[in-house]
Amino acid sequence: MTNLVICGIAGRMCGRIAHLAMESGELSIAGGVEAPGNPAIGRDIGEILGTEHMGRPVADNLESVIETADVVVAFTAPPDGTLDAARIAGKAGRPMVVGTTGMSARQLDEFETALKGVACVFAPSFSIGVTVLTRLVEDAARMMGSGYDVEIVEAHHHFKTDAPSGTALALANAAATGLGRNLDDVALYGRHGEVGARTGDEIGIHAIRAGDLAGEHTVIFGGTGEVFQLAHRAQSRDSYAVGVIQAIRYVVNSPAGMFTMKDVLGIE
Numbered sequence: 347m348t349n350l351v352i353c354g355i356a357g358r359m360c361g362r363i364a365h366l367a368m369e370s371g372e373l374s375i376a377g378g379v380e381a382p383g384n385p386a387i388g389r390d391i392g393e394i395l396g397t398e399h400m401g402r403p404v405a406d407n408l409e410s411v412i413e414t415a416d417v418v419v420a421f422t423a424p425p426d427g428t429l430d431a432a433r434i435a436g437k438a439g440r441p442m443v444v445g446t447t448g449m450s451a452r453q454l455d456e457f458e459t460a461l462k463g464v465a466c467v468f469a470p471s472f473s474i475g476v477t478v479l480t481r482l483v484e485d486a487a488r489m490m491g492s493g494y495d496v497e498i499v500e501a502h503h504h505f506k507t508d509a510p511s512g513t514a515l516a517l518a519n520a521a522a523t524g525l526g527r528n529l530d531d532v533a534l535y536g537r538h539g540e541v542g543a544r545t546g547d548e549i550g551i552h553a554i555r556a557g558d559l560a561g562e563h564t565v566i567f568g569g570t571g572e573v574f575q576l577a578h579r580a581q582s583r584d585s586y587a588v589g590v591i592q593a594i595r596y597v598v599n600s601p602a603g604m605f606t607m608k609d610v611l612g613i614e
Contacts, residue, residue: 348598349376351415353431354422355404356386356394358505359445362587363419364395370591377411378404381427408434417594421445423507425453432460441465441597443590445472448508458604465600469607470512472589476563477607479578480520483565486576487524494567494574495544496521501554501562509553510535517565518549560585 350367354360355378367373378391384406392400405411408418408431418435420428420442428446435442441464449457457468471477487496498521500514515529522529527547534548544550560580567574580586589607596610608614 348373348594349414349416350374350594351377351379351408351411351418353379353408353418353420353427355391356380356384357421359421359583359586360419361395362583363421363590364391365397366584366587366591367594368397373591373594375400375402376414376416377402379408379411379431380404380406381422382406412438412440415440417598418442419444419590419594423448425449425457429453429457429460432457432466436460436462436464439464441600442467443593443597444468445470445586445590447512461604463602465597465602465605467593467597467605467607467610469589469593470516471561472586472593472607473513473561473578473580474589474592474607474611475578475585476513477589477611477613479563479565479576480516481608481613482576483517484520484524486565486567486574487521489524490567490569490574492525492546494569495546495548495550496525497550497552497566497568499552499554499562499564499566501556501559503558503560504555506555509555510551511553511561511563513561513563514551514553517563518551521549521565 352360364375380386386394386404387406388403391402392398418440420431422428425446498514500511519529532547532549534550562579564577593610
């Protein structure tokens with residue numbers, strides 16, 4: 347049995363991860379953590395998840411429960427909680443599975459430094475479909491070439507705090523790689539006002555926030571006389587949680603290093 351400590355245990359995503367973990371028969375919830383001040387702190391994890399009493403209260407810091415963990419799972423927003431968790435997990439030698447997005451370049455560097463001695467699966471999306479989509483977008487961009495404009499539209503629930511989504515950025519990076527471009531040089535985040543005609547190199551990225559959308563991503567290749575689209579639509583958070591369970595199985599047997607869902611799925 348692999349024991350999990352989940353940071354962000356009271357969140358919608360982590361709730362589904364916890365339920366699927368318990369249903370797997372090979373994973374158990376050894377602890378849960380929330381940010382100081384969260385009303386879930388001190389309450390039984392089972393109460394938070396809507397399951398039977400577990401006898402383990404939600405903690406306000408990872409350090410107090412790190413010894414119970416075989417793997418630490420973190421999906422928190424904003425990213426500061428995940429950075430703290432990475433420092434604690436790295437020091438304790440515990441592998442991590444992390445789906446937190448919205449990190450700055452500085453935060454990402456701190457995150458990777460903290461975990462350099464352990465294994466970590468870090469991905470903007472744990473959806474198997476999105477992982478395959480990212481590869482298809484890179485291949486399509488390479489094959490279709492500079493004669494096609496690339497635009498990416500993503501839509502998420504109104505609680506999501508960062509924009510564009512990490513998945514949209516990963517898709518944009520995949521398209522840029524396929525086209526031999528540097529995304530930092532060509533990315534255009536939304537349009538407003540008199541912006542002029544579209545340039546040939548730019549990659550447009552647009553974010554929608556509405557209702558309880560679990561996540562939708564569409565990559566549009568616009569050419570002369572035709573439009574080609576690749577899209578993924580999550581029907582529920584389970585599409586991500588299933589991938590997290592696979593990532594947990596992968597990371598617990600992996601050497602130190604930073605891994606992606608492509609590694610988990612064996613995609614070259």
